[in-house]
Amino acid sequence: MMLAAPVIxxxxxxxxxxxxxxxxxxxxxxxxxxxxxxxxxxPYRWQDLLVKAAPLAMTATGLAIGFRANVWNIGAExxxxxxxxxxxxxxxxxxxxxxxxxxxxMFVCGIxxxxxWAAIPALLKTxxxxxxxxxxxxxxxxxxxxxxxxxxxxxxxxxxxxFPQTAMFTADQTLPMVVPGTxxxxxxxxxxxxxxxxxxxxxxxxxGFQMKVVGLAPKAAAFGGFGxxxxxxxALLAGGGLAGLAGIIEAAGPFxxxxxxxxxxxxxxxxxVAFLGRLNPxxxxxxxxxxxxxxxxxxxxxxxxxxxxxxxxxxxxMMLFFLLAADILVRYRIVSGRPAHAGVPAAEAxxxxxxxxxxxxxxx
Amino acid sequence: xGAAARAPRxxxxxxxxxxxxxxxxxxxxxxxxxxAIHALLGENGAGKSTLVKIIYGVQxxxxxxxxxxxxxxxxxxxxEARALGIGMVFQHFSLFEAMTVLENIALGMDEPPxxxxxxxxxxxxxxxxxxxxxxxxxxxTLSVGERQxxxxxxxxxxxxxxxxxxxxxxxxxPQEVEQLFETLRRxxxxxCSILYISHKLHEIKALCQSATILRGGKVVxxxxxxxxxxxxxxxxxxxxxxxxxxxxxxxxxxxxxxxVASLSAPGEPPFGTSLKDVSFEVRSGEIFGIAGVAGxxxxxLMAVLSGxxxxxxxxxxxxxxxxxxxxxxxxxxxxxxxxxxxxxxxxAAVPAMxxxxxxxxxxxxxxxxxxxxxxxAKAARDYAAKVIEAFSVKATxxxxxxxxxxxxxxxxxxxxxxxxxxxxVLVVSQPTWGVDAGAASFIRQAMIDLxxxxxxxxxxxxxxxxxxxxxxxxxxxNEGRLSEPMAVKGISIERVxxxxxxxxxxxxxxxxxxxxxxxxxxxxxxxxxxx
Numbered sequence: 050m051m052l053a054a055p056v057i058x059x060x061x062x063x064x065x066x067x068x069x070x071x072x073x074x075x076x077x078x079x080x081x082x083x084x085x086x087x088x089x090x091x092p093y094r095w096q097d098l099l100v101k102a103a104p105l106a107m108t109a110t111g112l113a114i115g116f117r118a119n120v121w122n123i124g125a126e127x128x129x130x131x132x133x134x135x136x137x138x139x140x141x142x143x144x145x146x147x148x149x150x151x152x153x154x155m156f157v158c159g160i161x162x163x164x165x166w167a168a169i170p171a172l173l174k175t176x177x178x179x180x181x182x183x184x185x186x187x188x189x190x191x192x193x194x195x196x197x198x199x200x201x202x203x204x205x206x207x208x209x210x211x212f213p214q215t216a217m218f219t220a221d222q223t224l225p226m227v228v229p230g231t232x233x234x235x236x237x238x239x240x241x242x243x244x245x246x247x248x249x250x251x252x253x254x255x256x257g258f259q260m261k262v263v264g265l266a267p268k269a270a271a272f273g274g275f276g277x278x279x280x281x282x283x284a285l286l287a288g289g290g291l292a293g294l295a296g297i298i299e300a301a302g303p304f305x306x307x308x309x310x311x312x313x314x315x316x317x318x319x320x321x322v323a324f325l326g327r328l329n330p331x332x333x334x335x336x337x338x339x340x341x342x343x344x345x346x347x348x349x350x351x352x353x354x355x356x357x358x359x360x361x362x363x364x365x366x367m368m369l370f371f372l373l374a375a376d377i378l379v380r381y382r383i384v385s386g387r388p389a390h391a392g393v394p395a396a397e398a399x400x401x402x403x404x405x406x407x408x409x410x411x412x413x
Numbered sequence: 414x415g416a417a418a419r420a421p422r423x424x425x426x427x428x429x430x431x432x433x434x435x436x437x438x439x440x441x442x443x444x445x446x447x448x449a450i451h452a453l454l455g456e457n458g459a460g461k462s463t464l465v466k467i468i469y470g471v472q473x474x475x476x477x478x479x480x481x482x483x484x485x486x487x488x489x490x491x492x493e494a495r496a497l498g499i500g501m502v503f504q505h506f507s508l509f510e511a512m513t514v515l516e517n518i519a520l521g522m523d524e525p526p527x528x529x530x531x532x533x534x535x536x537x538x539x540x541x542x543x544x545x546x547x548x549x550x551x552x553x554t555l556s557v558g559e560r561q562x563x564x565x566x567x568x569x570x571x572x573x574x575x576x577x578x579x580x581x582x583x584x585x586x587p588q589e590v591e592q593l594f595e596t597l598r599r600x601x602x603x604x605c606s607i608l609y610i611s612h613k614l615h616e617i618k619a620l621c622q623s624a625t626i627l628r629g630g631k632v633v634x635x636x637x638x639x640x641x642x643x644x645x646x647x648x649x650x651x652x653x654x655x656x657x658x659x660x661x662x663x664x665x666x667x668x669x670x671x672x673v674a675s676l677s678a679p680g681e682p683p684f685g686t687s688l689k690d691v692s693f694e695v696r697s698g699e700i701f702g703i704a705g706v707a708g709x710x711x712x713x714l715m716a717v718l719s720g721x722x723x724x725x726x727x728x729x730x731x732x733x734x735x736x737x738x739x740x741x742x743x744x745x746x747x748x749x750x751x752x753x754x755x756x757x758x759x760x761a762a763v764p765a766m767x768x769x770x771x772x773x774x775x776x777x778x779x780x781x782x783x784x785x786x787x788x789x790a791k792a793a794r795d796y797a798a799k800v801i802e803a804f805s806v807k808a809t810x811x812x813x814x815x816x817x818x819x820x821x822x823x824x825x826x827x828x829x830x831x832x833x834x835x836x837x838v839l840v841v842s843q844p845t846w847g848v849d850a851g852a853a854s855f856i857r858q859a860m861i862d863l864x865x866x867x868x869x870x871x872x873x874x875x876x877x878x879x880x881x882x883x884x885x886x887x888x889x890x891n892e893g894r895l896s897e898p899m900a901v902k903g904i905s906i907e908r909v910x911x912x913x914x915x916x917x918x919x920x921x922x923x924x925x926x927x928x929x930x931x932x933x934x935x936x937x938x939x940x941x942x943x944x
Contacts, residue, residue: 253790255783258773265766266759271721272752273774274743 054379055325055332058372059339065371066364070356080356084346084364096231097345098338100303103240104129104295106337108319110247111291113328115284117251118263122285124170124185125292126316127192128163132293133300134196135162137215137307140222140300141204151221155297163293164286166192171285175278181285193312200309214308224302236298240337243291244330251330256283292316314362318344321369340365420483422447422606423468423575428477430463436630437463440477443625443635445575447482450597450607452617452638455627456650456849461610464627465577468608469501470494482574492523500568501577506560510553514563517552521567538569542596556914557706558589565596576600577608582616583875586706587910594620612650612850613878614643628652651850669694671838671869676728676738678717680893686710688717691728691895693888695838695869700860702880702887703873703895706913710893711873712755715842718871719752720745732838747778749837753827755846755873757820761827764816768808771815772797772830779834796833797826804829804859821852828856832863839863842873857883877909889913 063081071077088094108125115122122128136159143151169188173179200213208216224234251257263270263280271277295315300307322340326333347361421444430438437460445451455461466472468479470488478485481497488494494501508517515532519525526534535548546562555563561581568576578597582590597607597620609621617624617638624641626634626649634649672694680687688710695701705711716722718730720742730738737745754760762771773793777783782793797811804825808818815823824844831839844860845853860883864870873890874880880887881901888898889912896912 253788255773255777255786255788258770258788262763262766262774266763268756268760269763269774271742272719272754272760274720274741274746276741 051327051376051379054375055327055336055372057375058325058368061371061375062364062367066367069363070360075356076354079354080350080360083350083354083356084360085342088342088346088349094345094349096228096233098341099237100232100234101341101344102334102337103236104299104315105319105322105340106240106334107236107243107295107298108288108292108315109322109326109333109337110244110330111288112319113323113326113330113333114247114251114260114287116264116323117328118260118280118284119267120281120284120288121182122167122170122185122288123182123320124167124188124316125288125319126312126314127185127189128166128289128292129296129299129316130189130192130196130312131166132159132163132289132296133307133311134199134296135159135165135293136297137204137300140218141215143222144216144219147219147221149221152224152301155222155301156294159293159297159300160290161293163289163291163296165289166293167285167289171282174281174285181281185285189316196307196311197309200307204307206306215306217306218301222301223305224298232303234298234302236295236302239298240295241334243294244334248330260284292319318365321365321372324372325368340368343368420480421445422449422482423608424480424483425464425468426478426480428464428467428474428479430460430467430472430475438467438474439630441627441630441632442477443632445606445608445623447574447606448601448604449623450601450609450621452621452624453608453610453627454612454614454617454624454646454650456612459627459650460630461627462579463630465501465579465608465610468494469499469577495523495571495573498571498574499577500571500573500575502561502564502568502579502581504580504583506564508552508560508563511551513549513551514546514555515548517563518548518567518570522570534570535566538566542569542599544596556589557708558585558592561585561589561593565593569600573605575606575608577610579610580612581609582611582613586913587877587906588914590616614638614646615878617646618643626650647850667697670697670733671695671871672729672731673718674729674731676714676717676726676730678713678722678726679724680710680713686713686893688713689893691890691893693895693898695871697867697869698864699886700864700870700872700884701898702884702901703871703890704877704880704887704909704913705873705875705890707875709890711842711875711890713893714890715752715754715840715873718840719750719754743778746775746834746836750840751775751831751834751836751838752840753831753842753844755842757823757827758816762815762823765814767797767812767814768801768806768818768826769793769797769811771826772800772811776830776834779836797830800826800829800833803833805855821848824848825852825856828859832859835866836863836868838869838871840871840873843875844872845874845876845879853879877906877913 063085067077067081069077070080108129112122112125136155139151139155139158166188167185170179170181170184173184174181200215204215206212206214206216224236226234227238251260259270259275259280260283262273263275270280300311304311318340322333322336325339326336343361343364347356347358347364350356350360351358424444426442427440428438428442429436429440441460441464453461453464463472467474468488470490470493473489479488480486486497488497509520515528515535518535519531525531532548539546544562544566546559546566552560552563581593585593601607609617611617621638624636624638624646625632626636626646628650633652636646638646674692676688676691678688686709691714693701703711703714713722717726720740726738728738729736732748732750735748737748737750740748758764763774769790770793773782773788776796780796782789782796794811800806801808801811806818806826806829807822808826818826828841828844839860844856848856857879860870860872872880872883881904884901886898886900889896889909891912
């Protein structure tokens, strides 16, 4: 049933989305058809899907590692920006050079940049007990300001007519296309490889085991010798590193330079991807394609049927909402109980709970 | 009391209750006369709890009928049960730690009277039954025995005609048990019937006039416990003859192998107990017991010994001369220190994971279930299978989820997982808590066998009988302090009880014997199986 929840959520999103846009005066079923169906049957759009899905899958894979251990990194957007910036720094320093080492160097710095940004909430969490949800989320806004500063100040292209953006990357700094004549760049197979690797790491290594145990039973994890601090560090560095890699892949791929419009919410959407993919890297590959569909389909629906650009966000949010609702309803069933009132003896309440395990349907 | 002339206070006629896959009660019939103290005896899973829930209206019976004072009744909620005059004291208290006694009592009532009136009534009940309890104390400052008194007062305020006590003595000191028995005898003499649920046979022999023994949901015997031996009742309970534990034959020898010296640690806020200067030594082959009432620092001691708590810990832990107290959990395991905490689900084992995965949890380094950070799935399955086999764990196999096992079977698996790693020291808390008699005896034997091989075994338990049966020496923990160790042979139960209750003076030479403290149970110390 846990695997059915994402399917139910997607179906509910389509139905409610259609109803919602009808009520708003649009052609609701038409919008759903335009976004989710027509895009799928247009082979030309498939490459767009893959290119959008790659950074989503990569970021979501990193997040899922932490989410499994109940470390809630909401800062993938900032880590994605910092990864992009760190890689861009390498690119700007090597504009006059050539060599096949430049792109890997950009990747490495992108990963390190994302990790460095994620290390801040990790350090705060492990030393001061600061909630990582808040610290990682707030750092997203800091990251955006750093981006704006660099674009308008030190990193502005001197030949760029005062536009706030860097110089275009050179050929050695740009991702090669893996399928000639299409938009499908190196990042796409790389994302698949990352997901497969993560799948093996989670399933076969002690570290993957640690993440799972911490998430399922924190006290058992301590008993098993898995320290809480090491878990937080692994979770945030994995999330930050992969978000950073996704960042530099976007910068060195579709963008080809760094611009203020670089953050497009992938870091947030990746949270939805991670949950829709059941925190399983293979599921995440599939979920990334579904969410990429909302981006690609949403864009084309803007031009073809004049749907507002917010439609993409609405569909994405509904998907998360319905997924969470489906998860709850798969686990529990609704019972119409007596209204609780003050004065119900505590003992009775306790006994009632103990005696009615059936009310909480157990799932596999 | 003229009870013979009247209908019994409570009569059950052919009560049956089925759950998917199991018959919890199978045509259970018995009667409790007015003013009688009747024991309901059985192993875990024998159907005692279900039966009591049916009587108290928490669950409905599938078949059968209940008569109360001769009239057939339908009890469909605890409120109706209370209206009939049935009171119940649960094994696990439902108290709010941050509130006062009086507030807790008011919260537990269907229609609480105004505070002054309630206080007057509470004080009257306390006086009548000679219970000492301050209505304005906050619950978190009370001992477990005092907390239980709140529950008893709650029940007595309704002037019950039948009081159900579910395992009431499992967390009490021997002295508190005797006080409780006084109260119950007094209640019974006033005509209140008492249904006393327990598996502690010597208590039942001391307190009850009649007993119904359940096994597998069926009544297997009704007897007068005063005329039965503890052994005969135990065998009725488990439905077979009880295997005696092999003799320990003084395996303890040589120098101290596991030495804990002046260990102190802060307690977990808000209500944790801090450890204060705990020291003890265990020799090779020795089983060392730590007795005490729950919440006196046992969990903290376990966490400090296993390495799960490291913050603010001072003192030293030496194993074969090597200092362990600065090492991580994993390093301590590799050094030969195995542990098994009190809580199985979610602490010693992950319920949602398979037994093979649970083997990886604590046996991966010593048993080579992982190398170079990569898990060896087959080795883990094989080790889990070996544990299942050697400890006769009832499970479908290494792939079975830990949560699908019964408490006793999971405990056997957890103990087997630790013992089969052949540790130099095994530290266990409540090794047989909630485990049926057969499994408990098996687990105890496994610990004795481990000690016989030269290991040190430290057993933390609230079950004094278990410690007396198992240990060579024992010490008592109270408010985070450990008493001087005492040899179990010739031990004074009074002294242990007083130490459990927090009277430290008696440990010193020349302390005057406490007057007026009676032995808790007259025949408690005959060699008998601890259940």
